[in-house]
Amino acid sequence: MIKGISYWALEGGLDGTHSIDSAIYQAKSAGFDALELAISTEGVLTTSTSAETCKQIRTKINDSDLIVDTLASGMSWGTNPTSNDAKVRQRSIDLHKDALRVASHLGCKALLFVPGVVKSPISSDIVRYDEAIKRARDAIEQLLPVAEDCGVDLCLENVWNGLFYSPLEFRDFIDSFDSQSLGIYLDVGNLLGYQQYPPHWIELLDYRIKRIHIKDYRENFDWTGGYTFCDLGSGEVPWAATIKALKKINYKETIIAEMLPWDESLLQRTSKAMDQLFGFNTDN
Numbered sequence: 001m002i003k004g005i006s007y008w009a010l011e012g013g014l015d016g017t018h019s020i021d022s023a024i025y026q027a028k029s030a031g032f033d034a035l036e037l038a039i040s041t042e043g044v045l046t047t048s049t050s051a052e053t054c055k056q057i058r059t060k061i062n063d064s065d066l067i068v069d070t071l072a073s074g075m076s077w078g079t080n081p082t083s084n085d086a087k088v089r090q091r092s093i094d095l096h097k098d099a100l101r102v103a104s105h106l107g108c109k110a111l112l113f114v115p116g117v118v119k120s121p122i123s124s125d126i127v128r129y130d131e132a133i134k135r136a137r138d139a140i141e142q143l144l145p146v147a148e149d150c151g152v153d154l155c156l157e158n159v160w161n162g163l164f165y166s167p168l169e170f171r172d173f174i175d176s177f178d179s180q181s182l183g184i185y186l187d188v189g190n191l192l193g194y195q196q197y198p199p200h201w202i203e204l205l206d207y208r209i210k211r212i213h214i215k216d217y218r219e220n221f222d223w224t225g226g227y228t229f230c231d232l233g234s235g236e237v238p239w240a241a242t243i244k245a246l247k248k249i250n251y252k253e254t255i256i257a258e259m260l261p262w263d264e265s266l267l268q269r270t271s272k273a274m275d276q277l278f279g280f281n282t283d284n
Contacts, residue, residue, distance in 0.1 A: 001251060002067055003280045004034030005267060006213070006258040008074075013262065016043020020057055024064045030267035031275075034067040036256045037106070039099050040075055047075075047098035054105035061107075070155075070211055070254060071103040072112040080125050082116025082135040082163070093139050097146045104150035110211050111152055112185045115139065118162030132163055133173075140177065147181045155185035155210050158201075165194050167204040174208050184208050187258065189215035192236055193227055199238065202245035209251065213258045214274075229260050232273035239277050 005027050012018040016038065027035040039045050045057075061068045073096060081092040096113060103111045115136040117123045127135075140154065147154040156164070156174070164170040174182055186209045188198040202209065216235035217227035233239060255278065257270045275281045 001246065001278060001280075002034050002254045003032055003271070003274050003278065004036060004067070004254040004256040005030065005032045005270065006036045006072065006256050007038045008072065009257060009259040009262060009266060009270070011262045013038065014074075014260075016040045016045065018044070020044055021060065024060060024066055026267060027066060028064055031271040032066070032267075033280075034069070034254045034256065035061075036070045036072055036112075036254070036258075037068060037108070038072045038074065039102055040073070041095065045102070047095050047102060049102050049105075051105040054102060054107075058105075058107050067254065068106070069109045070112065070256065071099065071106065071108045071110070073099050074114070075099070076114035076116065077120075077123055080117045080123065080127075081139040082118070082127050082132040083125055084127060084131075089135060089139065093142050096139075096143055100143065100146045100150050100152050100154070103152045109151070109153060110155050110183075110185070111147070112155055112157050112211070112213075113143070114159055114161060115156045116161065116163055120159075120161045122160070129162075136163065137173075140182065144177065144179055144181060148179070153181050153183055153210050155183050157185040157190075157213070158187055159190050160193050165196070167196075167201045171205055171208060183210035185211045185213065187213035187215070188242055189213070189217055189235075189237055189258075192217050192219070197238070199241040199245035202242065202249060202251075206249050209249065211253055212246070212251065212255050214255055215258050215260070231269055232257065232259070233277055243278060 007013045010018045079092040117125045118132045216232045216237050218230045218235045220226040
């Protein structure tokens with residue numbers, strides 16, 4: 001497994017305003033071996049970024065010796081691929097086709113894609129579940145040929161979107177496409193938000209898991225089931241069992257820490273915690 005940090009964990013990362021040069025420097029300085037970049041419609045890396053610019057970015061990455069093989073998209077939150085508005089759905093599909101092409105130009109091997117929203121605290125959309133499933137399927141059917149042509153895996157993230165809250169449903173949905181270019185970007189922390197146990201998901205989803213996000217939460221039980229972001233290892237994620245499950249399925253790819261909110265020592269604390277939890281300074 002490879003120790004990595006998300007661009008979104010940097011100051012200005014969520015806005016896409018943190019320079020890529022600085023992101024590379026900060027990731028290296030904090031002791032990470034990998035960096036996950038992020039794409040949006042605005043900021044330093046967008047769906048309109050040219051192949052030539054991507055080539056220049058890749059040169060800087062190669063010079064740094066960092067591993068940058070994943071690209072994250074949060075565009076589904078503002079442009080929902082399961083929206084009740086057909087124009088919005090198509091706009092989302094078109095944006096993510098472009099994101100796959102940018103990922104390919106950057107030399108990335110995987111794109112994080114939120115497959116839609118049923119209902120979420122960070123979206124105004126409310127979509128009936130069966131319609132959301134059909135629309136997510138339609139979006140993926142349009143995106144997969146582009147992903148396959150680009151050599152980039154389309155990785156569906158589990159998140160607080162009201163969709164695919166069962167590992168069995170998620171597994172069967174992925175299998176129904178019969179494509180090696182489709183998989184799951186499993187966020188082990190997000191699972192806590194709907195009262196799930198990460199090791200069980202890892203065992204059930206197995207080889208379909210192409211990439212991993214990590215974060216941690218403290219549960220604030222007040223009959224609403226609220227959660228608060230916290231440092232890795234100080235929350236409710238069962239780390240020992242989660243890491244054991246990852247080893248059981250022979251997961252070898254990046255472990256990207258998607259830590260929020262940013263503060264001046266966040267990267268250093270996260271790097272130290274990952275070393276302690278995963279043994280990255282020894283044998284992992």
